Amino acid sequence: MTVGDVLELDGITKRFGALVANDDVTLSLKKGEVLALLGENGAGKTTLMNILFGHYAADAGEVRVLGKPLPSAKPRAAIAAGVGMVHQHFTLAGNLTVLENIVIGSESLWKVGMDREGAERKIRALSAQFGLPVDPAARIGDLSVGERQRVEILKALYREARILILDEPTAVLARPEAEQLFTILRGMAKGGLSIIFISHKLHEVMGASDRVVVLRAGKVVAERVTAETTAAELAELMVGRAVARPKRAAHEAGAPVVVAEGLSVTKGGGMALDRVRFEVRAGEILGIVGVSGNGQAMLGRALSGLARPDAGTITFDGRDISRITPRQAVKLGIGRVPEDRQAQGVVGDLAVWENAVLERLRDFSRFGFVRRRAAEAHAAGLIGRFDIRGAAPATRTRLLSGGNMQKLILGRNLAAGPRFLLANQPTRGLDEGAIAGVHAELLMARAEGAAILLISEDLDEAVGLSDRLQAISKGRLSEPILAEDVDARRLGLMMAGVWETRDAV
């Protein structure tokens, strides 16, 4: 143990069946340091943190906090030693207040009643000390995602955590919230806490950490002081080869294919979409950017044939498609990539071939019987053409990685040569290699003349791929701007719902 190390992981190995999730991982954390654990999906980051926190027992190796070994697989011991964890998916009870959520679990089971005033004083003190504004009496269900994350952090601090682990903390946050979070984390490190955050996003690792440990296929492949490395080097270390997102080539757009006019959809009394207007031209990508929860989901549903607009029209080659069913959409040549690939994109328990033809089962049938051989051949074709790894036609779809699942969904849509493609958050949760693959497919479809509507919360992606951009805020769409005219400040204002209409395209 070198001086100042508060936490050491020594030779941690963890196997799941044949898969080695962590292979002899050794790393240390210094007091007051922000350490980034960088790696692609499936590199073993989350497994490692779950071992550290005692959710899993390691097959080999030891965790030491302040030089003292932690008993294996005992979350309570980890908490007692001062380790706090903020999970990617929050573990808060939506119907309880902030105060109750924070106190739950740290009170004795046998104690009657609780010291609300004492707890509230302590929460307010922590909240002020670390710049985590939150109302202890608010109900969790009423809070935004960013606020809930602050509650999770406070919960760890309330239990006297000195080492804080955050698993993909920005996965659910919009960029301004993410930046705010990293400012808070910096402040906490200055205040003597030590922090590990898990990420696969290079810009936040570069921006927020003191030191980076790169994991690949369960092994530590590199350790760098952040100030002495570059995003490009880290990307290469993480993926194992040089990757670059494909670039958009200049290219003349054609006639409008899909046009929405005055499109409004109400939901639960409010306006999910409010007089939305856009047009997507052949051979063009129109990007819709915005902070999560501003109507993107409803826009996707309306264009997929799942929601009925209350007013307005959507036309496809001049034909009104605002009231079509998903099946009609497929027939017309409208490709749809849903927002949530696990929940809407594929039926995980069906085979790859079944998902490959699920949208057009009737084209793969005769007299009501599925032509299985033709369907399997079609699936095999998709697997080859779209480079879907780890899949055979008979593979259960849920066994595919997120990136390969997304390639299957993209493939099933692109194979038919759609005239219009809705790509709703097409790379959410994918790693850098898979993102590059999806981007290449989208750009290829654009080059072949498809009109593409890209809904994305990832600004780099939206700006990189789109010819024109519109921002969505509270269900309203801004006027489009050309991707060449984008600057960060203007885009930020647009996403906040502040836009001028004078220099519309």
Add this chain to the structure above:
Amino acid sequence: MRFERREEVSVAALVIAPLLAVVAALMLCAGLIALAGVSPWVAYGEMLRGAFGSRLAVTETFTRASPLILTGLAAAVAFRARLWNIGGEGQFYMGALAAAALGHSALVGWPVPLAWAALAAAGMAAGAMLLLVPAVLRLRFGVDEVVTTLLLNFIVLLFVGLMVEGVLKDPMAFGWPQSVPVAAGLRLPDLVPRSRLHVGIVLAVVVVLVVWLVQARTVFGAETRAAGLNPAAAAFAGVPITATLVKVALLSGGLAGLAGAIEVLGPVGYVTTTMSPGFGYAGIVVAMLAALHPVGVVAASVFVATVFVGADAMSRATGVPSFIADVIMSVALLAMLVALLFTTYRVRR
């Protein structure tokens, strides 16, 4: 200890799971039998002899199995699509009533095969209509079909009582509450002479094979599976969820109704309020023991029939109450649920 999802559920596991569940149930119930003062070996021996020990016993067991095959299939078909049809009992009675009402005189004089087809269709329609109501309530208003189908069973039973005491009452039955009988010429022929075993069991097995083919090979089968496994993704891909579930409801209710019709046309001949020893409910156990597979339904039906028929004989020979049959059923169902958990999950420390 935690549960981890298995990557692949093996076919072997799906075959072994129900066998282990049955063994576990028999072992647990052996304790109860011992408590009643009888050696479990003796009791189970008597049970086996009661179910298979003579020509009569064998035919009785298979007679008992044939409606179970259809009610079990009805439950299995619905459960696959996550439509929780607990109303097999009511649908069975509706099918039985339809067959008795039309088979008494309305269809007399028709060519017999045509009359049978019409009676089977009427039975299926009656059962299907009964399940259609809860299915539509669920799809339209989100009313839980577990509650509605279950409660409809009791309503139907009262309705059957009303019928057999009223318009369908048999005036020749010396005041017994039973319906008019099916015309003698329309009764289904026996399969084995001098027994109650009739061609209904052949029919049931044929229906199983047809349903299997439909589930495994047709567009409807594929859409049903998708809708059952992930309704959101199925809807996104263009599977009409409502229409699919309505079709499933019609099929499931129809199968249970067919069971009732065949029971009336075959061994019983008329409807009483006690003609079903819980065929509809036992069908749920059959479906679960079969892991919802049509072919498994046949094997599970024979097992359940064995226990019920055998338990009566065992009770007479040893004095252990025949209620033990219900206990074995229930324990087997619970054991099967646990076994199913282990086919899809493994335990990890």
